[in-house]
Amino acid sequence: MTGSTRQTLAAPPTSTAAPGLMPWPQLLATALVGTDRRAGGDSPAAVLDQAAVWSVARRAGRVPVRGIDPPPAAPTETHQLVSRQAAGRLAYLLEAGPTLFEPGLRNALLGEWLTLAATHRRIAPPEYLPDLLELGRQDRGLRPLIAKAGGERAAWLARHNPDWAYAGFGPYRDPAEARTRLGRDWDELPGAERADLISLLGEGLRSDDEEILERALDDRRAEVRATAAKLLTRIPTSDLNRRMLARFRNCLRVDDGRLVVTPPTAFDAGMRRDGLTASPPHGGGLRGWWLEEIVAHTPLAAVTELSPAEFVALPAPPEWRDSVQRGLARAAASQRDGAWAAALLDAQQSGERAGPDDLATSLYAVLDPTELVRRAARAIAEEPANAWVSLLQRCPGPWPDELARLALAALERLPGAPGRTARTGAEEVRAARQLLRDLDRLCDHTALALPPALAAETAGLAQRAASSDLPELYVDSLDRLATIMEFRQRMSLEFSTSQEFSTSLESPTAQESPTAQESPTAQEFPTSMEFS
């Protein structure tokens, strides 16, 4: 067919053209310099006509490339793909997420999706892995979840793109294998891999990991050193903890019911090796910072015979009191010590101590759930709205069920207050506005902290608010709360093994009208499932 086109279309050779076809390279050379510089050569038209024949022939005669090696086949997955609905939700979050949600909320919802996938031992459809892996480059917190939900394919894919190297260690996600590799290949491992393997040890830390971790304290890479120091504080019997305790005792001692404080006068090599930071991140005195660093890294269980409350209550020299308090708070948070956290929060609330206010959130995070609920209940019952609003804002999710219900009840009961504030003075108006803004933030926080099963309750709350005379901002806040909750509930139902969620989950309006419940939907839906 190619031949016939040639004959029909290309003009017959002109008289000046050489018989036959000039080779392409020669034509190209002639065309490059120009026919007027090649005396006695072809006419431009003849060059173009011959080139046309070549052009068509070259296109039609395109041959495949040889010698390309296929990538190794990706290993078979041990886990099943998520349901089609769950996959659709992931696509929605990845594609439309950036325009429909604020980045923080979108990443939180993505994190929840990934957690659900990990909990149900399901994996994401592989086509979404590049987007997820890109996301993990910025958001380190999501990385382990992405590696889990990505299955074998994520590790396979990461080997083709250095930017995603963090997920490429998939095959030995098991701490035992990390332990073996670190012990055997330490000197050959690249820095990034050492860092990943070391942090992997944290997922199943054993006391005999101390040897590897002590060695890692002398690593060239700061990330490796920092992770190793952090992990060593988690081994109660570690030498690092013993060294830290000695430093603590050099700085602090109890004498005659008072705290005697002697902060270090120099930052020595040993402190640096044990993971302490020499300069304060936000300025301030060096000695106070070193003191805080030592306290923050000391195992609290061993520091005193006194109870945490008694220790916190000890009178201390005012110039060092803040550093000690901040150090203790950081230690309580990182060691997840609920008793110390409670004592420190009490001290803060009683107002006698310059409290570690910005650390309160991390302290609430480690409180024993019943203790947390007790405090929230007391605040809601006894304190002004702004106090419990800020307390709830600091309680990180997921909230225990009891706390969730307390918070919902408070949000429902509260409105009388900001809605009908007597507009007597500028001060009250300002306070009311501030409370509305705080409530708005609290609703966003609540929307991610509540268990998804409470979606219907939040929908009801939003609906009752919509038909009341509450300030519009608060109605909007509650509405957003309800919307996010419904999104989360659907998301979690899409992971449950029964696929019949669309029958059990009507829109809030449909639940109100009795006819909607009697509609044939409920009988209709399962029939389409019978073919499965």
Next chain:
Amino acid sequence: MRQETAPARWSADQVLALAPDPAAARAGQALGTPRPWRDTGQSGDPPLIWGSCRGTSRVPYDVCVDVGGPAYRCSCPSYKNPCKHALGLLLLWTAGHVAEQAEPAVPEWARQWRQEREARRERAAGRAARRSDSEAAARTRQRRAARVEAGIDELDRWLNDQVHQGLAGAARAGYQHWDAMAARLVDAQAPGLASSVRRLAGVASAPDRLLTELSLLRLVVTGYRRRDSLPDDLAATVRSRVGFPTSTEDVLAGAPVTDEWSVVGIRDEMEERFNLRRAWLHGTATGRDALILTFAPPGTALPGDLVLGTQFEGDVCFYPGRGNLRALVKCRHSPPKTFPDPPGAAPTIQEALHRYAEAVAADPWLERWPMLVTGVTVVPAPLAESGEAQPWHILDSAGDALPLNRWAPAPWRLLAAAGGGPVTLFGEWGTEGLRPLAMWADGRLVRP
């Protein structure tokens, strides 16, 4: 599989692409949450979706979308189509907030609208195309022919001139050099040639490509001069390359090709300040490829009636010309359905290239050819230590490979979904390589 039974939901991106302007997209997004909606439901596949939206006015608007069209109806006064309510309802649906209902649950007004649309479709199909064949039209045609003739002569002189003076000089010339000739061809009412000349600027610095394109323009010139001795279909191809228009009525009056058509690729581009959408169809029984081109001025939505990964039974009418791929969808006999794997893919790269050679033989000016090939895998570029970036490839089991277009974004999603295994791939094949537009792996459609 259990999951295949539920109707396919669109992606939110797909919905937002329908917005006539960014303001409508934003307003639609704001309505894509359950709060403003009451009495929502969907029925059928592709579904009819309905709901009533409480807007700023206290009267709720009744909104209804036929996803199969897609077509929209809303009782709001907005002139935009789709309006923000229709977009909001679609977004609500993509987020999984619209429950499936049985046919009796479809509200009366929505059912009526659907019936009206069906009736209108039938009337339109029955209407015969009329053409004016007056003397005035004949005179206009003559005038145009004379202008084109002069334009062809000028282009020929200009082409000869380029080769006479040498392409090395042309490579250094700026855009002005090409645009000036293109403008003269616009005046000569040869827009097809004009845009070919304008595009030369992009290859001016690659002598091999430049000589190829110049010679193919010369082929149009010689073909046009000899049009009376060419077979009719080839003469029509030459005329369309020159830029003679063909009216939609004429195309639709031609013999339709009835087949099951699969939408195997969609690509949106900006071309000369217009939004341009190329939708590629492949016929199951005829094995024919069709290209449906749609344009939209800036700020308006491209029609979303052809959805990637769906197929329908229908009549397609081709534009005249040998090997012409451009076509119009005349009518549909069935609603669109998704398919797990497109039919009729070339089983090997050799076979795909063989089909391409046939297409080039039919139309030597073919720029983009719809390549549908199965049993290939995606091979990423080797990790570059230094030097220029290597292209990606597709590779079949015989060891034959084709490069992917290096100007297209690296198709990581395709690599991820293929995982080194065999897949079916669709893309636009041209001199720069293959630009993948869709892939099917394990029965799932994957977009690059």
